[in-house]
Amino acid sequence: MVQKDKGAWAWVPVLYFTQGLPYVLVVTVSVIMYKKLGVSNSDIGLYTSWLYLPWVLKPLWSPFVDLKSTKRKWFLSMQLLIAIALLGVGLTIPTNMFFITTLACFWMAAFASATNDIASDGYYMIGLTEKKQSFFVGMRSTFYRLAMVTGEGLIVILAGFLENKYGDNTKAWSITMVIAAVLMLMLTISNFLVTPKYESSTAVSNDKPEGFIDVFTSFFKKKDIGIALAFILSFRLGESQLVKMAAPFMLDSPEKGGLGYSTEQIGTIFGTAGVIMLSLGGILGGILISRDGLKKWMLPMVLSLNVPNILYAILAFTKTTSIIPVAATVIFEKFGYGFGFTAFLMYLIYIAEGKSKTSHYAIATGFMALGMMLPGMISGYMQQWLGYDGFFIWVVIAALPALFLLKFITYPPEFGKKTNGSNA
Numbered sequence: 001m002v003q004k005d006k007g008a009w010a011w012v013p014v015l016y017f018t019q020g021l022p023y024v025l026v027v028t029v030s031v032i033m034y035k036k037l038g039v040s041n042s043d044i045g046l047y048t049s050w051l052y053l054p055w056v057l058k059p060l061w062s063p064f065v066d067l068k069s070t071k072r073k074w075f076l077s078m079q080l081l082i083a084i085a086l087l088g089v090g091l092t093i094p095t096n097m098f099f100i101t102t103l104a105c106f107w108m109a110a111f112a113s114a115t116n117d118i119a120s121d122g123y124y125m126i127g128l129t130e131k132k133q134s135f136f137v138g139m140r141s142t143f144y145r146l147a148m149v150t151g152e153g154l155i156v157i158l159a160g161f162l163e164n165k166y167g168d169n170t171k172a173w174s175i176t177m178v179i180a181a182v183l184m185l186m187l188t189i190s191n192f193l194v195t196p197k198y199e200s201s202t203a204v205s206n207d208k209p210e211g212f213i214d215v216f217t218s219f220f221k222k223k224d225i226g227i228a229l230a231f232i233l234s235f236r237l238g239e240s241q242l243v244k245m246a247a248p249f250m251l252d253s254p255e256k257g258g259l260g261y262s263t264e265q266i267g268t269i270f271g272t273a274g275v276i277m278l279s280l281g282g283i284l285g286g287i288l289i290s291r292d293g294l295k296k297w298m299l300p301m302v303l304s305l306n307v308p309n310i311l312y313a314i315l316a317f318t319k320t321t322s323i324i325p326v327a328a329t330v331i332f333e334k335f336g337y338g339f340g341f342t343a344f345l346m347y348l349i350y351i352a353e354g355k356s357k358t359s360h361y362a363i364a365t366g367f368m369a370l371g372m373m374l375p376g377m378i379s380g381y382m383q384q385w386l387g388y389d390g391f392f393i394w395v396v397i398a399a400l401p402a403l404f405l406l407k408f409i410t411y412p413p414e415f416g417k418k419t420n421g422s423n424a
Helices: 008-036 041-050 053-067 071-092 098-127 130-166 169-194 209-219 225-234 239-251 263-292 294-306 309-318 323-352 357-397 400-405
Strands: none
Touching (some): 008 169, 209 357, 239 323, 239 357
16 A cells, blocks of 8 residues: 555646546537537537536446445546547547447547546545645646646647648548547556555445445435525526537627637637636635635625626627627636636535535535536527527526525525635
């Protein structure tokens, strides 16, 4: 058994970069890829939203990751599986049945990615002392965000460059996804080399599968859990639809109500400025809640998540294509999302408080993913029905249920004040 904290400066950055990359490829880059390959907005919204399902369901199989083998073996095998799945995406894009085959490969990558999250987070808690867990949480978050920049930014920019070079979107995205698979394989090899073996070959756990049923049911016995779940499911009702249609809106031609931007421009705006502002918003939100507590900032943060969406409606109505207002819209929306989402994460931590907080937090985040999946599934149909201008108005209206439920949810006013915890 290796001493805790060994080599953390090497393995924490690589492990969390590897955790973030497949998530952004499955959830975000797939939307841009399908749009450029001619898939309709309704199909993009419906089928790519189904890809959230593994993150919804991961609490159900998380005990098996604890009970069987080691966390290191789990995440290495899952990372290899993700690389194979991404290779499958790249190789099947040129086929006649590309939509079905690539979706199947993305599904495989999504389930492997969700399982990789469980194992990586478990390894982080096993491999580091409590003091070092707090110390490295900032680095963990930073490298997760760098993976977002790589996926939404560099990989999308690469695809745009190849589109221009070959004049063939199919070939460009096929090569791009093969390169993404090679990058994932290199990261898997890196994790194999830098992560110490902290666990014995047979994982030891005091938890029993039947105990998990008790843990699971106890979550639903919490006080006012019905109101809490309604709030969790509605918190991102607008944002979950906007994130599915924002890129198609910018890529569609002006004749279709879009802005006519190129793939490279989307990669630059969303993947660099967007992710940077998302991170800054999250950092500021964490500082303010740790200083003042959750109650003071809950309403401003809920508003910050939703009010910037009005800017998308203005773009759609005015049909403005100038880079300055478009980039400013993305910057304000991403900053507002990062700032507002901090309150949501702190509320989830509060909901999970108690004897089984690790499992209850996993369940709460599963409902969070469900709140992204279900509205996202209808987003494309809503856009095609209402047009982009009407759709973004609908997105703004969709914020109202969460604002209404704010007065009914309960939590300690100073919850989160002067805490050292954080989330990637």
